[in-house]
Amino acid sequence: MSKCEQCIIREFNSLKTLTKDELIRITGCKTSKTVKKGEVLFDEGEHINGVFCIKDGVCKVSKMSDNGRDQIIHLIQKGDILGERSLINNEASNLKAIAINDMEVCFIPKDEIIRDLENNPNFSLDLLRKMANSLKKADDVIVDMAQKTVKQRLATTLLFLEAKFDKNENGSIKVNLSREDIANIIGTATESAIRLLSEFKKKKLIDLKGKEVFILNVKALKDLSEGF
Amino acid sequence: MSKCEQCIIREFNSLKTLTKDELIRITGCKTSKTVKKGEVLFDEGEHINGVFCIKDGVCKVSKMSDNGRDQIIHLIQKGDILGERSLINNEASNLKAIAINDMEVCFIPKDEIIRDLENNPNFSLDLLRKMANSLKKADDVIVDMAQKTVKQRLATTLLFLEAKFDKNENGSIKVNLSREDIANIIGTATESAIRLLSEFKKKKLIDLKGKEVFILNVKALKDLSEGF
DNA sequence: CAGAAAAGCTGACAATTATCATGTTTTAAA
DNA sequence: TTTAAAACATGATAATTGTCAGCTTTTCTG
Numbered sequence: 001m002s003k004c005e006q007c008i009i010r011e012f013n014s015l016k017t018l019t020k021d022e023l024i025r026i027t028g029c030k031t032s033k034t035v036k037k038g039e040v041l042f043d044e045g046e047h048i049n050g051v052f053c054i055k056d057g058v059c060k061v062s063k064m065s066d067n068g069r070d071q072i073i074h075l076i077q078k079g080d081i082l083g084e085r086s087l088i089n090n091e092a093s094n095l096k097a098i099a100i101n102d103m104e105v106c107f108i109p110k111d112e113i114i115r116d117l118e119n120n121p122n123f124s125l126d127l128l129r130k131m132a133n134s135l136k137k138a139d140d141v142i143v144d145m146a147q148k149t150v151k152q153r154l155a156t157t158l159l160f161l162e163a164k165f166d167k168n169e170n171g172s173i174k175v176n177l178s179r180e181d182i183a184n185i186i187g188t189a190t191e192s193a194i195r196l197l198s199e200f201k202k203k204k205l206i207d208l209k210g211k212e213v214f215i216l217n218v219k220a221l222k223d224l225s226e227g228f
Numbered sequence: 229m230s231k232c233e234q235c236i237i238r239e240f241n242s243l244k245t246l247t248k249d250e251l252i253r254i255t256g257c258k259t260s261k262t263v264k265k266g267e268v269l270f271d272e273g274e275h276i277n278g279v280f281c282i283k284d285g286v287c288k289v290s291k292m293s294d295n296g297r298d299q300i301i302h303l304i305q306k307g308d309i310l311g312e313r314s315l316i317n318n319e320a321s322n323l324k325a326i327a328i329n330d331m332e333v334c335f336i337p338k339d340e341i342i343r344d345l346e347n348n349p350n351f352s353l354d355l356l357r358k359m360a361n362s363l364k365k366a367d368d369v370i371v372d373m374a375q376k377t378v379k380q381r382l383a384t385t386l387l388f389l390e391a392k393f394d395k396n397e398n399g400s401i402k403v404n405l406s407r408e409d410i411a412n413i414i415g416t417a418t419e420s421a422i423r424l425l426s427e428f429k430k431k432k433l434i435d436l437k438g439k440e441v442f443i444l445n446v447k448a449l450k451d452l453s454e455g456f
Numbered sequence: 457c458a459g460a461a462a463a464g465c466t467g468a469c470a471a472t473t474a475t476c477a478t479g480t481t482t483t484a485a486a
Numbered sequence: 487t488t489t490a491a492a493a494c495a496t497g498a499t500a501a502t503t504g505t506c507a508g509c510t511t512t513t514c515t516g
Contacts, residue, residue, distance in 0.1 A: 151472090470504080471503080474502080478496090
């Protein structure tokens with residue numbers, strides 16, 4: 001079993017504020033596991049009872065709307081932690097997480113994290129800052145969803161993906177989303193998303209090779225996303 | 229000047245976790261002020277440099293979209309605190325707050341709150357819980373904005389207002405929103421909001437007397453908001 | 457109180473977006 | 487490898503929503 005105190009991944013998230021002793025204790029109680037593409041990490045209404053630290057891979061975090069369509073709210077990748085919110089407010093998850101490619105994750109049981117949260121103010125303050133930041137980003141998403149057209153939101157989303165994920169050797173964005181996934185991020189019908197992707201391709205803003213997406217014209221996408 | 233340690237308002241928010249000594253110190257450095265209807269508490273891009281505790285009145289908290297329309301993201305009322313996020317991540321506000329009726333607020337300077345945050349784990353943990361909860365609510369808003377029709381969102385919003393605010397003696401919701409405000413909560417054109425309000429009134433789901441809104445049929449609104 | 461400005465309302469029409477239908481391509485399982 | 491299922495793509499059409507225009511009512515200001 002790999003040791004948390006030697007794991008570089010934690011430098012990307014709030015776990016970096018834990019002391020060496022705390023990390024050693026976490027090593028002793030955490031579990032590592034592989035999650036295959038398509039597998040559910042946790043479902044809506046489920047008690048997570050801990051926190052995931054993502055070592056590799058990507059998952060989509062979504063919520064079912066009353067209308068019966070899934071809305072993808074977050075994409076979580078290497079370095080991120082997952083489940084901290086349900087842990088803090090001690091409730092069942094309001095979200096569902098599904099791997100979109102094979103993942104390597106560590107799972108830290110609830111009680112251990114709570115203990116650190118209560119005893120290490122660096123940890124709780126860092127988490128507080130992280131949450132304040134997430135709330136700010138959520139504001140932006142709400143405004144975009146409420147005010148932008150589907151075309152603007154697609155442009156916004158493509159730029160977001162470009163910024164968030166690494167590139168493959170051929171220059172495509174290193175994330176494996178289906179057209180339906182993209183539609184569920186934007187909040188539109190799959191057909192509408194496909195149509196607009198085709199339009200963007202025709203206008204040379206992007207290129208598409210199967211599921212691979214290449215961003216060709218950032219400036220034009222930015223203008224589009226801002227309504228010009 | 230009124231004393232924080234005797235103020236009942238703090239029981240409604242995270243300030244309730246402060247000790248008597250901390251409250252006495254806050255009393256010494258806080259300022260009380262009246263904000264008239266229409267006045268700006270803080271604007272986008274402004275450094276707030278502290279936290280507001282709302283003693284009376286309501287304000288709308290909004291963000292300008294790229295398209296140039298304001299989106300109202302929160303309604304803040306008596307008992308709420310305001311500005312804690314910008315304080316925690318030490319950035320300028322991404323939001324703008326305007327009073328929608330006359331308000332009584334207290335303002336606590338940044339350094340004093342930060343001090344309590346670092347020294348009183350009850351306070352920081354309570355704030356953390358509050359933020360985790362806000363994030364959960366933000367998820368719901370994102371899903372609604374992304375997936376629901378304007379009609380569904382209006383129904384959702386009316387139920388939200390009904391639940392959040394007290395009633396006037398005649399039974400109307402005790403909040404003074406213009407039609408434009410309502411449209412800016414829902415994320416639609418003012419004309420669309422007006423049209424749907426008229427439709428709801430015609431169908432006896434609500435009644436309207438000027439700016440006063442009366443909820444007549446909660447069940448029907450709930451069904452509508454869920455897409456039936 | 458009068459006049460001006462703002463807010464509210466409604467109709468007509470245009471633009472956007474969803475839905476349904478159908479065919480093609482890709483993926484995954486036997 | 488074959489075959490079935492899923493994903494992708496596009497057209498046609500309907501429903502939703504936005505925009506503009508014109509009018510009425512309410513609110514604000516001097």
